[in-house]
Amino acid sequence: MRKFFPVEDLARDERFNQITMNDRMADQRTAITTDSRPSRAANRIVPSRGDASDAARGLMHGIFVGEIQALEGAGRTCWDFTTGEEAPFELKLDMARQCWDEARHVEISIKLSDWMGSEIGEYAENTVLFQAACSNDPVLRLAGVNRALEGLAIDVFTTMKEFGEVAGDQYLEFAEDWMLADEVTHVKMGSDWLRKITENDPERRKKALDFQSVVDKLFSYGGTRSESQESPIGLARRFRELAGFDDQEIDVIADLSLAALEERKAAVLEAQAAHN
Amino acid sequence: MADAKKPRAPFAPWDRRELPGLFSVEESARRVGAYKWCELKLFEALGGWIATVPELDVKMRLGAHCYKHAWHAELWHKRLPELREMNPDRLSVAPNEDMVSFIAALTEPEAPELTIEKLVGVYRVFIPHFISAYTFHLNNTSDITDAPTMRSLRFILQDEFEDWRDGEMLIQSLIETPAEVDRAAAHQARLEKILLAAGGITGSGTIGFNSPKHEGVMA
Numbered sequence: 001m002r003k004f005f006p007v008e009d010l011a012r013d014e015r016f017n018q019i020t021m022n023d024r025m026a027d028q029r030t031a032i033t034t035d036s037r038p039s040r041a042a043n044r045i046v047p048s049r050g051d052a053s054d055a056a057r058g059l060m061h062g063i064f065v066g067e068i069q070a071l072e073g074a075g076r077t078c079w080d081f082t083t084g085e086e087a088p089f090e091l092k093l094d095m096a097r098q099c100w101d102e103a104r105h106v107e108i109s110i111k112l113s114d115w116m117g118s119e120i121g122e123y124a125e126n127t128v129l130f131q132a133a134c135s136n137d138p139v140l141r142l143a144g145v146n147r148a149l150e151g152l153a154i155d156v157f158t159t160m161k162e163f164g165e166v167a168g169d170q171y172l173e174f175a176e177d178w179m180l181a182d183e184v185t186h187v188k189m190g191s192d193w194l195r196k197i198t199e200n201d202p203e204r205r206k207k208a209l210d211f212q213s214v215v216d217k218l219f220s221y222g223g224t225r226s227e228s229q230e231s232p233i234g235l236a237r238r239f240r241e242l243a244g245f246d247d248q249e250i251d252v253i254a255d256l257s258l259a260a261l262e263e264r265k266a267a268v269l270e271a272q273a274a275h276n
Numbered sequence: 277m278a279d280a281k282k283p284r285a286p287f288a289p290w291d292r293r294e295l296p297g298l299f300s301v302e303e304s305a306r307r308v309g310a311y312k313w314c315e316l317k318l319f320e321a322l323g324g325w326i327a328t329v330p331e332l333d334v335k336m337r338l339g340a341h342c343y344k345h346a347w348h349a350e351l352w353h354k355r356l357p358e359l360r361e362m363n364p365d366r367l368s369v370a371p372n373e374d375m376v377s378f379i380a381a382l383t384e385p386e387a388p389e390l391t392i393e394k395l396v397g398v399y400r401v402f403i404p405h406f407i408s409a410y411t412f413h414l415n416n417t418s419d420i421t422d423a424p425t426m427r428s429l430r431f432i433l434q435d436e437f438e439d440w441r442d443g444e445m446l447i448q449s450l451i452e453t454p455a456e457v458d459r460a461a462a463h464q465a466r467l468e469k470i471l472l473a474a475g476g477i478t479g480s481g482t483i484g485f486n487s488p489k490h491e492g493v494m495a
C-alpha cells in the first residue's frame with residue numbers, strides 16, 4: 001500500500017457520486033444562481049424555513065460523507081508517516097482514536113439520514129474534506145483537518161442540534177449532541193498537537209496556521225457558515241472555546257466567513273446582472 | 277463473623293496462583309516490545325486501508341479496529357518501563373527480519389477489489405497469531421509477579437476474540453464464489469509461510485515450541 005493516497009482514488013461503492021470543489025463551483029445550479037428573486041434575509045437552517053426538510057436532509061448527507069472522509073484522513077495519518085521520525089507515537093494513537101470516533105459518526109449519520117428520509121448517494125459527495133488531509137506534513141493535516149474541518153463540524157452539529165431542539169426532534173438532537181462532544185475533543189487534539197510539535201518551530205507553526213486559514217475559507221463554502229443569519233450554518237463560539245480556540249482565533253474565522261459570504265453575494269449579483 | 281484476630285491463610289483455598297512463571301523480567305519485556313511493534317504495525321495498516329476499501333461496512337469496522345490495536349500498543353508501551361526498559365523504543369522492534377517481511381506482505385494489497393486479501397491477512401492470519409501468543413503468555417507467566425501484564429493480556433484478548441469474529445464474518449460475507457475461496461486460501465497460505473519462518477509474533481518460541489533453549493526463561 002502506498003504512502004499518501006490521492007483523493008481521486010478514494011474507494012466507494014456505486015451509490016456514491018463524487019465531485020470536487022471545482023466541479024461544484026463550475027455547476028451553474030449551485031455556484032452562481034441566476035434566480036432573480038431577492039435572496040432570503042435569513043438562510044439559517046431552522047424548522048420555519050420553507051425548504052427546511054430538504055435543506056436538513058442535504059446537510060445530513062454532507063455530514064455523512066464528511067465523516068467518511070474524516071475517518072479516511074485520520075486513518076491515512078496513521079499510515080503515511082513513520083512513527084517516531086515523522087509523527088510521534090502518541091499523535092498516531094490520537095489519530096487511531098479519531099478513526100473509531102469518525103466510524104461511529106458515519107454509523108450515526110446513516111441512522112439519522114434514514115430517520116430523516118434520505119438515502120446514501122442521494123446527494124453528491126464533495127471530496128474537498130479529504131483533500132485537506134493530504135498534506136505531507138502531519139502538522140498541516142492537524143491544522144487543516146482537526147482545527148478547520150472539525151471546527152466546521154462543531155458549527156454544523158451545533159446548528160443541527162438546535163434544529164432538532166426547535167423542531168422537537170429528540171432523536172436528532174440526542175445524536176448531534178453526542179457527535180458534538182467528540183468533535184470538541186478532536187479540535188482540542190489538533191490544537192494541542194499543533195502547539196506541542198511547533199513549540200520551537202515558529203515558521204512551521206505559521207505555515208500550519210496559514211494552511212488552516214485557507215481551509216477555513218474553503219470550508220466557509222462562500223458564506224455557508226458564518227455568524228450572519230444569511231448563512232445556513234452558524235459559528236458555534238462556545239463550543240469552539242471548549243475546543244481550545246481563543247477569542248482572537250474565533251474572531252478571525254468569523255471575519256473570514258463573513259467575507260466569504262459577501263464575496264458570494266457580490267458574485268451572485270454580478271452573474272444576475274450579466275444574465276439579465 | 278469470625279474472630280478478627282484469628283490468623284488466616286494468606287492464600288485462600290480457592291486461590292491457585294503460583295510462583296514462579298516461565299518468563300524472566302527481561303524475557304517478558306522482550307515479548308511485550310514485540311507485541312507493541314506488531315500492534316503498531318497492525319493499527320497503521322488498518323488505518324491506511326480505510327480509504328482503499330469501497331465496502332462501507334468494512335470501512336467503518338476497520339476504523340473501530342484501528343483504535344483497538346492502537347490502544348493495545350499503548351498498553352504495551354506503558355508496560356515496558358515497568359519491566360525496567362526505560363527506553364521503550366529500544367524493545368519496540370520486530371523480533372526478526374521475517375516478521376518485517378510478513379508486515380510488508382500483509383500490507384501489500386491496496387486496490388479496491390482486494391478487500392478479501394486485506395481482511396484475510398488480518399483476521400485469518402495475524403490476529404489468530406496474536407491470540408496464540410497472548411494466550412501462551414497468559415498461561416505461562418507468574419500469576420503473582422506478572423499480574424499487570426496478565427491484566428492487559430485479558431483485556432486485549434477480549435478485543436482480539438471480538439475482532440477475529442467480526443473479521444471472519446466480514447470475510448464470509450464477501451466470499452461469493454469458489455474462486456474467491458481459493459483466492460482467500462492462497463493469500464492465507466502465502467502469509468502463513470512467512471509467519472512460519474518468523475516463528476510467530478515474538479519470533480521463535482512464541483508459543484513454546486521451537487524455542488531456542490528459552491533464553492532468559494526460567495526453567
